[in-house]
Amino acid sequence: MIWRFILKRLLWMVPFLFAVSIVAFLLIQAPPGDYLTTYIAKLGESNEVLDQASIQNLRARFGLDQPLYVQYFKWVGNLLQGDFGMSFEWRQPVSDLVWGRMALTVLLSFSTLLFTWAVAFPIGVYSAVRKYSVGDYIATTIGFIGLATPNFLLALILMYVGVVHFGTDVGGLFSPEYQNAPWSWAKFLNLVEHLWLPIVVLGTSATASLIRVMRANLLDELNKPYVDTARAKGMSEFALIMKYPVRVALNPFVSTIGWVLPNLVSGAVVTAIVLSLPTAGPLMLQALLSQDMYLAGAFVLLLSSLTVIGMLISDILLVLLDPRVRYE
Numbered sequence: 001m002i003w004r005f006i007l008k009r010l011l012w013m014v015p016f017l018f019a020v021s022i023v024a025f026l027l028i029q030a031p032p033g034d035y036l037t038t039y040i041a042k043l044g045e046s047n048e049v050l051d052q053a054s055i056q057n058l059r060a061r062f063g064l065d066q067p068l069y070v071q072y073f074k075w076v077g078n079l080l081q082g083d084f085g086m087s088f089e090w091r092q093p094v095s096d097l098v099w100g101r102m103a104l105t106v107l108l109s110f111s112t113l114l115f116t117w118a119v120a121f122p123i124g125v126y127s128a129v130r131k132y133s134v135g136d137y138i139a140t141t142i143g144f145i146g147l148a149t150p151n152f153l154l155a156l157i158l159m160y161v162g163v164v165h166f167g168t169d170v171g172g173l174f175s176p177e178y179q180n181a182p183w184s185w186a187k188f189l190n191l192v193e194h195l196w197l198p199i200v201v202l203g204t205s206a207t208a209s210l211i212r213v214m215r216a217n218l219l220d221e222l223n224k225p226y227v228d229t230a231r232a233k234g235m236s237e238f239a240l241i242m243k244y245p246v247r248v249a250l251n252p253f254v255s256t257i258g259w260v261l262p263n264l265v266s267g268a269v270v271t272a273i274v275l276s277l278p279t280a281g282p283l284m285l286q287a288l289l290s291q292d293m294y295l296a297g298a299f300v301l302l303l304s305s306l307t308v309i310g311m312l313i314s315d316i317l318l319v320l321l322d323p324r325v326r327y328e
Contacts, residue, residue, distance in 0.1 A: 002319065009315060013308050017301070021079075024300040025072050028293045034064050035088045035291045075297065085294035089287070094298045097283065102302055104173060105280040109306075111195060112203045113257070120207045121253070124214025125246060128222060139211060146208030151271040155201045159275070162197070171276045173198070198275055202268050214253055221245035251322055257314045 036059055059065045063074070078085055084094035127136045159171065172179075173194045178187045221227065222245050230240045269281035280299055287296035 002316070005319060006312075006316060009312050013312070016308060017305060020304040021076060021297075021301055022072070024297055024304065025068075025075065025293070028288070028291065028296050028300070029068060031291065035293065036064055038290050039088075071293075075294065079301075084298045087287075087292055087295040089290050089292045089295070094295050097295060098280075098298050098302065101278060101280045101283055104278055106306070108173075108195070108198055108202070108277070108279060112199050112206070115199050115203045116206045116210060119203070120210035120214060124211045124253075125218060125241070127211065127215040128218035128249075129241060131219065143208040143211045146204045149204065151201050151205060151268065152274045154204060155197075155271050155274045158197055158201065173277055198268075198271070198277055201271055201275070210253060210256065213256070214249060217249035217252055218245055221249050247321065251318060254317045254321060255314045257310045257317070 056065070063071060066074075075085060082095075084098060086092070087094050087097055090097060123139050127139045130136050173191055174187070175190050175194075178190045181187055222241075224245075227240065227245055230244060231237075235243075268277075268279070269285050271277075272279045272281040273285075280303070284296060284299040284303075286292075287299065
C-alpha cells in the first residue's frame with residue numbers, strides 16, 4: 001500500500017513540475033529587457049557601443065529573437081534530454097555550473113536539517129515536560145533570540161570570534177589549497193572542518209522555530225485524557241511520553257520538511273555571500289540580476305524540485321508515523 005502511495009505522489013510531481021517550469025520561465029522573463037539588454041548596458045559603462053547589426057546578430061545567436069513560447073518549448077525539450085542549455089554570461093553549459101553548486105547546497109541543507117532536528121527535538125520535549133522551569137525559560141529565551149537574529153549577522157559575529165580569538169579561517173567550505181583540487185579523503189575532511197559554521201548559522205533560526213512548534217504541540221497532547229489513562233495504568237513517565245504524546249506531536253514537526261529544505265537554500269543567499277560559500281544561492285542571484293534565463297531557470301526548477309521532494313518525504317514520514325493518516 002505504501003508503495004502505491006509513493007508512486008501516486010511521484011506521478012503527481014510530473015504535472016506540478018511542468019507548471020512550475022512555466023511559472024519560472026515567465027518570472028525570469030517578467031523584468032523589462034533580457035540578457036542582451038543587460039550586456040549592452042555593461043558595455044556602455046566601459047564606453048563600448050554596439051551597432052544595430054551586431055545587436056541583431058547577438059540576439060539571433062542567443063535565440064532571443066524568437067517568441068517566448070518558442071524559447072520555452074526549446075528549453076523544456078532540451079531539459080527532457082538532460083541539456084540545461086548554455087549560460088549567456090559564463091559561456092559554459094549550465095549543467096557544469098549547476099551540479100557542483102547544487103551538490104554542496106543539498107549537502108549543506110540536509111546537514112542543517114539534521115542539526116535542526118537533533119537540537120530542536122530534545123529541547124522542545126524538555127520545555128513541554130518541564131513547563132515553566134528554569135530550563136524552559138532558558139530555552140524559550142534562546143529561541144526568541146535565535147528567531148530575532150538575522151543569519152548574516154550571526155555569521156559575521158562567528159567569523160569575528162573565529163578569526164580574532166581562535167585564529168582560524170572560517171570563510172568558504174574549503175581551504176585555499178583544496179578549492180580546485182580533485183575530490184579525495186583529505187578534501188572531504190577539510191569540507192567537514194568548514195561545514196560546522198554555516199550549519200550553525202543557517203540552523204539557528206529554524207531550530208528556534210521548531211523548538212516552539214514542538215513545545216506547543218506537546219503541551220496540547222500532555223493535557224489529553226489518554227495520557228492520564230496511560231499514566232493510571234502504571235506506565236513509566238518516559239515510556240508514556242515517548243510512545244504516545246510525542247509521536248502525535250511530531251506530525252507538524254515532520255510536515256515542516258517541505259518548506260525547511262527550500263527555505264534553507266533560498267533564505268541563505270545573503271549568508272552564503274557573507275561566508276563566501278560556493279552554493280547555489282549567490283550564483284542564482286547573479287543569474288537573476290543579469291537575466292541569464294537558462295542558468296536562472298535551471299536553479300529555480302531544481303529548487304522547486306527540492307520543495308516537491310521535501311513534501312514527498314513529509315508525506316511518507318507522516319503516513320509511517322501516524323496510523324490515523326490514511327493513504328487515500
